[in-house]
Amino acid sequence: MAKPSRLLVEERRRKILDMVNEAGRVTAAEIVRRFGVSAVTARTDLNDLAESGSLVRSHGGAVSPQEPTRDYPVSLKAILHHEEKVRIGQAAARLVRRDETVILDNGTTTLEIARHLKARRVQGITVITNALNIASELADCPGMTLIMVGGLLRQISCSFVGPQAEAMLTQLHADRLFLAVDGFELETGPSTPDVLEAHLNECMMSAARETTVVADHSKLGRRSVYRIGTVDRVQRLITDAKAQPEFLESMRRLGIEVVVA
Template sequence: MSDEAPTRGARLLTEERRRKILELVEMENRVTVEGLVRRFAVSSVTIRADLDSLAKAGSLIRSHGGAIKCIDPRADYPIAFKEALHHAEKARIGHAAAELIRPGQIIILDSGTTTAEIARRLKHLRLRPITVITNALNSAMELSSTPDLSVVMLGGILRPMSFSLVGPQAEQTLRNLNADQLFLGVDALDPELGLSTPDILEAQLNALMIKVAKEVTVVADSSKLGRRSLSVICKTNAIHRLITDTGADGQIVEALREQGVVVQMV
């Protein structure tokens, strides 16, 4: 009995601390390891173990130096907030996608934090000349000073949350263009529903991007898989390839491959 009591007590202390961590995340939307160490007077190793366990259970999302509240795929979030999520995975995906680009090609870069990683990588690759069509202000600025790389910026209505341009003007410009490859970032990808996003105008523009491109590569970290958002972009049979990370759910990967989608995990 005396041997079991401390173990049971320690388990209760751990569960209570983790419950309080979830309450803090719910109230404040995000927490840091440093702040939790001070609050609970435990080591950073213990707090990281708590956050990892809660993230594995789907109760929160781990971020650099802490954790954030779980994201609702139906809601839109500022790009600065999204950049902090799954950054290492997005960088690997962006690098892998950039390797698909060949000199002389015309490519479309959709808006988003993962496609921004493609733009960053493209700056340092010796793939010239390249023409990049984009509706993303951040990607356009990233590439604006790169020699022998032309940037075609789509006009339209500015979405401050994502630094992207959408709407009839963007669609009209895009209808008169064509591309060898499209790199599309999505908020949600479900094998049955398809690709979806919280913004209706963004979905309409994405659907048109798919029509004018010869090859479509979706770039999305594993947290986007199996999710559904408000506005459907297309069914999965409209895309050729998905580049995601090694944390992707095996059943979802298999379902996509059965539908003819090439899935690359990095």
Template sequence: MIEAPIASRRLLVEERRRLIVDLVEKQGRATVEELATRFGTSTVTIRADLDALARSSAIARSHGGALPMAAAATHDTPLNIKETRWHAQKLRIGEAAAKMIRDGETIILDSGSTTVEIARQIRQMKFESLTVITNALNIAMELSGLPQIRVMMLGGLLRQTSYSLVGPDAEQALAKLSADRLFLGVDGLDPNVGVTTPDPLEAALNALMIRVSRQTIAVLDASKLGQRSLSVITPVKNLDMVISDNSAPAETVEALRAAGVQVVLV
């Protein structure tokens, strides 16, 4: 059932659409009429929202409503679509991850829809100094203009779906650096296979990020647990910690802990 209507404040179009995606993912389906009641708007507006979301593959359009877009870990989904999925969970994960960062550290923020939430939290925190290494254009932009944050951007080939830079140039730049913590965003984590991503170049750079970091923390919503993608980044034994949300399957959590990985659920 759709929850009680949202408070009467006017929502921006993108905000409303993001909430629609969250509701459809959470409930498994939603009708036009239910969504119109929920958001206090017309059915015409909701149909336009659903059509726009379907065109961008955020949801699947059905007769009279919408269904979740089946998660396909082997598909390289554009970042702007990823950001609409499980946003509340990613926000909590970002908050928990950011609290681990200490003043004066050097951290690596991998590209991704969860790691960008860490960057947004960093903007609100009071560091005297912090160095952030990243291969993500959007993360670099999030942290630009903050005098206490030194941003080191890796070069390389731009992947337009993720705004990330990968390839030999990025690896050569990273090989000369070291970091206290890596916050790694992934597309799939299977306790038996390891941490995976759709792009082989991204996987190679991620593996190097792990090697140059003292601590590796994978940050991912629970929908990624048990999923497998094309390229393996590393076995789970090379992870120090996983931060996910509290809907994570108990058997997967236990398998990770049995492999020596600390698991934090938020």
């Protein structure tokens, strides 16, 4: 059977991009139905388009490339780079020891940390969080103390921010902060699209003995709108194997421990 011409392949991929631009996302199943191709061909199209930076691969399909200056619903973030986030969450959870107090910032990567902490059944730990999904995940976890930081609810992230949340954090102390970010640059450090979230994250950094940034490769070398804190306030970065080696080496030269999950 003759292979389809390169022109036909490119035409199909342009139409796939049109689908993503119109709906914000596309599934491999939709590509199979619309173009009458196999599931393998659909996945190949999505992988090649992702490699070119035209879209971002997600579980079962793809979405439009994320802009670090925009905020996205937690439901969308959850499907982006999911496998990498799971591995990062597992590596982060392994750092936590019995009787420690841990702050988990709002984020889909920190949610994976919560899930792995629950699976490990680490006894005597206290978890502080401002995220509703993390609190819900850990609410029935035996041997764990859960502290929920309250305040103004950000519906897009299902998390609490604002002066009340910041005031509560000034009364708390923790051994570790796991900080999920939308951007992490050498010059500006970690950053986020929301000013209230940035203020709260800075309070979290002040409350913890050490800060570990948990970020998949897509967040590295990018800058969002509001800076959370300077890079010298970060002790560790946990990321995935797709991260640029040059960026990771620059982190190490700054004295930041780098863990590749």
